[in-house]
Amino acid sequence: MSPLADAFIRHFGEMGSRWGINRTVGQIYALLYVSGRPLPADEIAEALGFSRSNVSMGLKELQSWRLVKLQHLSGDRREHFSTPEDIWQIVRILAEERRRREIDPTLSVLRDLLLMKPGNEDERAIQGRLQEMHDLIELLTRWSEDVQRLETQQLTQLLRLGGGIIRLLDLKNSLPLLGSKRRPPRRAPAAREADEEDLAEDFSEDRSEAEP
Amino acid sequence: MSPLADAFIRHFGEMGSRWGINRTVGQIYALLYVSGRPLPADEIAEALGFSRSNVSMGLKELQSWRLVKLQHLSGDRREHFSTPEDIWQIVRILAEERRRREIDPTLSVLRDLLLMKPGNEDERAIQGRLQEMHDLIELLTRWSEDVQRLETQQLTQLLRLGGGIIRLLDLKNSLPLLGSKRRPPRRAPAAREADEEDLAEDFSEDRSEAEP
DNA sequence: CTGACCTTTCAGTCTTTTCTGAAAACAGGA
DNA sequence: TCCTGTTTTCAGAAAAGACTGAAAGGTCAG
Numbered sequence: 001m002s003p004l005a006d007a008f009i010r011h012f013g014e015m016g017s018r019w020g021i022n023r024t025v026g027q028i029y030a031l032l033y034v035s036g037r038p039l040p041a042d043e044i045a046e047a048l049g050f051s052r053s054n055v056s057m058g059l060k061e062l063q064s065w066r067l068v069k070l071q072h073l074s075g076d077r078r079e080h081f082s083t084p085e086d087i088w089q090i091v092r093i094l095a096e097e098r099r100r101r102e103i104d105p106t107l108s109v110l111r112d113l114l115l116m117k118p119g120n121e122d123e124r125a126i127q128g129r130l131q132e133m134h135d136l137i138e139l140l141t142r143w144s145e146d147v148q149r150l151e152t153q154q155l156t157q158l159l160r161l162g163g164g165i166i167r168l169l170d171l172k173n174s175l176p177l178l179g180s181k182r183r184p185p186r187r188a189p190a191a192r193e194a195d196e197e198d199l200a201e202d203f204s205e206d207r208s209e210a211e212p
Numbered sequence: 213m214s215p216l217a218d219a220f221i222r223h224f225g226e227m228g229s230r231w232g233i234n235r236t237v238g239q240i241y242a243l244l245y246v247s248g249r250p251l252p253a254d255e256i257a258e259a260l261g262f263s264r265s266n267v268s269m270g271l272k273e274l275q276s277w278r279l280v281k282l283q284h285l286s287g288d289r290r291e292h293f294s295t296p297e298d299i300w301q302i303v304r305i306l307a308e309e310r311r312r313r314e315i316d317p318t319l320s321v322l323r324d325l326l327l328m329k330p331g332n333e334d335e336r337a338i339q340g341r342l343q344e345m346h347d348l349i350e351l352l353t354r355w356s357e358d359v360q361r362l363e364t365q366q367l368t369q370l371l372r373l374g375g376g377i378i379r380l381l382d383l384k385n386s387l388p389l390l391g392s393k394r395r396p397p398r399r400a401p402a403a404r405e406a407d408e409e410d411l412a413e414d415f416s417e418d419r420s421e422a423e424p
Numbered sequence: 425c426t427g428a429c430c431t432t433t434c435a436g437t438c439t440t441t442t443c444t445g446a447a448a449a450c451a452g453g454a
Numbered sequence: 455t456c457c458t459g460t461t462t463t464c465a466g467a468a469a470a471g472a473c474t475g476a477a478a479g480g481t482c483a484g
Contacts, residue, residue, distance in 0.1 A: 004325055004338050011321045018232050018314060022442070033345075034338050041461075051444050056462060077452080077460065087344050091352075102230060109223045113216055126216050126246050132299050133245075139371050140303075146375030154378055159351050161381075163358030168380045169369055234472065253431080263474050268432060289482075290430065 001047060005034045009048070021061075024050060028058045029067060029083070038071055038080030066093050088152045095148060103141050110134040213259060217246045221260070233273075236262060240270045241279060241295070250283055250292030278305050300364045307360060315353050322346040 009030040016026020027048055032039060039047075045055040059081055062068040067090070068081045084090050110130050118124040147155065158165070221242040228238020239260050244251060251259075257267040271293055274280040279302070280293045296302050322342050330336040359367065370377070 002331075002335050002338060004328060004330075004335050004342075007321065007325055008338075008342060011318065015314060015318060020230050020232065024442075034341050036337060036341060053445075053462080053464090054443055057443085060462085079461080087348055091348065102227060106223065106227060109219065113219055116216060118216075119214075123214050123216050125248060126214060126220075129246050129248060130216075130220060136299055136303065139368070143371045143374050147377070149375060150378060154381060156351070157381055158377060159355045162355050163361060165359070165370060165377075166362060166366055168384060169366060169373075171383075172380060236472075264430095265432075265434090265475075266473055269473085272432085 005031070008034055024048075024054055025058045025061050028055065029062055032068055032081060032083045038073060038082040040076070040078035040080050042078070044081075065097050067097075086152075088155070092148050095144060099141055099144070103137060107134065107137060107141075110137075217243070220246055236260075236266055237270045237273050240267065241274055244280055244293055244295045250285060250294040252288070252290040252292050254290070256293075277309050279309075298364075300367070304360050307356060311353055311356070315349060319346065319349055319353075322349075 009027050012030035013023040013027040016029075017023045019026075028044055031044060031047060041055045041059060042052060044050075044059075045052045048055075050058075059068065062081075063070065068083055070079050070081055073080050084093070110133060113130055114127055114134065116123075116127075118127055147158070150158070161168075221239050224242035225235040225239040228241075229235045231238075240256055243256060243259060253267045253271060254264060256262075256271075257264045260267075262270075271280065274293075275282065280295055282291050282293055285292050296305070322345060325342055326339055326346065328335075328339075330339055359370070362370070373380075
């Protein structure tokens with residue numbers, strides 16, 4: 001195996017264990033990612049020096065994350081595995097799965113706890129803290145769900161903009177009829193164009209809600 | 213201890229282990245978060261039923277993540293620990309630390325590997341894949357660094373906008389002089405106002421680079 | 425300097441997770 | 455049907471990680 005691939009795979013293994021995933025699984029994934037062609041389980045086992053059964057477990061785990069897909073190659077009875085070809089697809093899947101496994105259960109617990117009647121002042125305070133966390137997590141995940149639905153091209157444009165996004169927000173706030181409730185818009189002095197009115201309408205779906 | 217707090221702490225422990233962090237550490241953090249006042253290590257140990265030394269280790273870990281801060285209360289020699297009061301601060305710290313521990317080392321490995329001369333066609337292909345991953349990670353982290361620098365208020369506005377952000381991007385693209393190179397702007401038919409020109413200038417720092 | 429009070433360290437134990445080889449299960453061809 | 459090549463399961467071995475108590479190290483008041 002190429003020393004390039006080897007170094008990459010080794011690193012991914014380390015990182016994997018710093019994350020929730022175990023070393024083996026990380027390495028299998030890295031191998032599939034770099035090799036760029038579907039591999040059968042026994043080749044993976046040989047390349048990485050793991051037992052065949054270990055690879056089987058690892059692939060099962062990766063499949064449960066939807067990070068590898070199974071396919072059959074003509075003339076070969078063995079199952080072959082590969083990573084999605086589009087790297088943005090990988091990002092989307094990762095985000096979705098992590099949300100499903102880590103965020104959703106937490107939100108659900110928080111909601112349950114917030115439904116309980118506080119028995120005393122202390123519990124009221126605790127619920128306050130939990131509410132704050134709940135709202136924050138919900139805001140972040142809603143946003144990420146929304147953004148993930150964008151076309152890749154739109155997404156990259158947004159990302160390349162970086163901190164420059166703030167100028168767009170300022171623009172939005174400066175347009176009358178569009179400003180958020182927090183910063184009341186100052187009315188433009190001059191008469192305005194029809195074109196701009198239409199845009200205004202378009203923006204009115206802003207999700208802003210009551211202040212916490 | 214309130215059953216509310218207890219359920220929350222227990223859940224956080226579980227989640228912690230699904231993440232890189234261990235159960236103990238997760239529970240200590242959760243306890244500090246809900247109690248909303250600085251606690252000394254021995255109270256934590258008692259509340260959670262861990263040994264004093266275990267708590268000491270856990271707090272050390274949390275401090276290394278900058279997720280708890282140490283303080284002295286007047287009239288008490290013991291060290292007390294608490295979480296940052298502002299929940300947005302917590303988000304920022306978490307993002308920074310994860311970047312520092314997980315992303316930066318990976319980028320560094322990728323860069324090293326990309327500097328190596330490919331020995332054959334295979335290695336060239338591998339480097340192609342690595343480059344793709346490197347660019348993606350860099351784009352995402354640059355963006356998150358930028359966005360993290362925003363004021364909390366700006367940040368929440370951005371988040372609340374959700375998928376609506378796309379309309380702002382469309383607006384940007386529709387303004388002549390501002391459009392991305394990808395979608396050449398169609399010139400407005402009518403004469404335009406000075407106001408809009410100024411805005412245009414403001415947007416020109418867009419980070420767009422050459423197409424991959 | 426001493427004693428009271430706190431915190432940290434660490435060797436050893438206990439628990440959990442990972443990994444393996446052997447066996448079972450499965451799928452398709454003859 | 456049986457045979458062959460394949461994947462999955464699983465009990466136990468091995469490794470990694472978490473946790474503890476005891477001891478050492480700090481710090482401060484008097």
